[in-house]
Every structure is written in C-alpha cells, then in structure tokens.
Amino acid sequence: MAANINSVYQKVLALLNKEQRGYLTPQEFNLLADRAQNEIYENYFHQIRNSNAKIKDDDTHTDTLEMIEAKLSPFLKSETNTNVSSGVMTLPTDLYKLDIVKVGTNLATEVNKKEEHYITSLGETGSVLYPKTVRPIFTRASSTTIRITPSPTDSSSCTINYYKVPTTPSWGYVVVNEKALYNVNTSVNFELAESEEEPLVSRILMLSGVVTKQQDAGQVGANAIQMTNQEQNS
Numbered sequence: 103m104a105a106n107i108n109s110v111y112q113k114v115l116a117l118l119n120k121e122q123r124g125y126l127t128p129q130e131f132n133l134l135a136d137r138a139q140n141e142i143y144e145n146y147f148h149q150i151r152n153s154n155a156k157i158k159d160d161d162t163h164t165d166t167l168e169m170i171e172a173k174l175s176p177f178l179k180s181e182t183n184t185n186v187s188s189g190v191m192t193l194p195t196d197l198y199k200l201d202i203v204k205v206g207t208n209l210a211t212e213v214n215k216k217e218e219h220y221i222t223s224l225g226e227t228g229s230v231l232y233p234k235t236v237r238p239i240f241t242r243a244s245s246t247t248i249r250i251t252p253s254p255t256d257s258s259s260c261t262i263n264y265y266k267v268p269t270t271p272s273w274g275y276v277v278v279n280e281k282a283l284y285n286v287n288t289s290v291n292f293e294l295a296e297s298e299e300e301p302l303v304s305r306i307l308m309l310s311g312v313v314t315k316q317q318d319a320g321q322v323g324a325n326a327i328q329m330t331n332q333e334q335n336s
Contacts, residue, residue, distance in 0.1 A: 105294050111128075111135075126306075126310055128282050134310060138309060143198075147199065150167065153170070173294070173298070177293065179194070179264055179265075186254050186258075189251060190247050191260055191262075196267050200262065201262070202263045203240050203260065203262050211238075212239070212241065215241055217241075221233065221251075232252075233252055238250055238251060271291060273289055274288030
C-alpha cells in the first residue's frame, strides 16, 4: 500500500503547529511533497550502490538489498519497441533509470561513447572483435535515445526494463468558508510504500524550514533523517 497524502500532510501540519512553527499551504505542501518523494526515491539507488560496495559476509547485506528492491518494484517497467531506426531507439518519456536492454533474447551491454568508438573501430563488422547479434552493445546517443550496435533488423524486438519517474503526489482540496478541505477524489497519493510515511514527514519538515522561515522546524526534520540514516548504517 502507498503512503497516503492526507495522512502525511496532517502529520506535517500537527508538528508545525505544535510549537507554532508556521503553516504550510496546500500548494507549498504539494511542492515539498514532490521533492521529498524524489529525494527518497533517488536515495534508494544510492543505497543499492553502497550495499554492493560492502563486503558480503552476512545475511544483513542481502536483506538490505531485498528490502530496497521491494520498495523499487512498483516503479519497474518493461517496454518493447520494434520501431528502431538505424540502430537508434527512443526511450520512454517516463524513464528515470535504465535497467537492462535486450535485442530479441540477447542482453546488450552498456558502454560509453568513448568505449563504443574504440570497440567499433577495431575492425569491420565481420571482425571477431566487433559486436555481434548475440552480444550487442548500446550507448546513450542523447538524453532520450540509445544507439544499439549492431543495428537490429526490422524483425528484431528491442525490450528495455527501466525504473519510471514517480507520479507527482498532490493533496487535493475544496475551499469551504475560506478553508481548504481534503478532497480524496482529486488527490494523488505518494507512490512510495506506506512504510516511508515517517521519512516523508521528516523530509518535508526539513524542507519546510525555508518556506515557513522557521529554522527549528527544518531542524526537527533534519534530526529525524539523521537518526534514520544512523540506524540504517549501524
């Protein structure tokens, strides 16, 4: 189950009002909610990189990776594209991070442009060193396209697995007697798991320090995030 947008907003307001630390309007909250979700989402990938760098000598490492992968699983998508022109494939518009690329049933290896130039300059397409259909390579041609070598045939299907951009959360409301009241029908919940509700509250509080000009409000959130990081790294 995803984190509920209204639950997070009410907790943020309660903590802000507890010591008269200011007020976040729905518009301000929605902006900070989107940023907080994106920051937590990006941190998942940092945690994976850090976990892979650690010595794998116990089950804790595996558990950490499994937990992060479970949180990321709702964002993992797959798309097949048979419209590849001259080896160039257009990426999905909602792509956040590319996972794997397959040409037919063959997994393609990602290389940078320098590596691509070196590999493809080693010889003719018939050379033993040149990428083959059974071991293709790909590189980023632009921010929205990849180039696959050798160029797939018209009958080849190219499949990519990728992590999508999180849907923008929104606390929807109607105004009654000059007061914003929650409207479930126009609201969009977070895509992060329900277990991320407290981290979302803490991060939004930290970000709210600038908006409300109450630095102590931001410090409350920062302290909560620091405590969570210490627990995860212990």
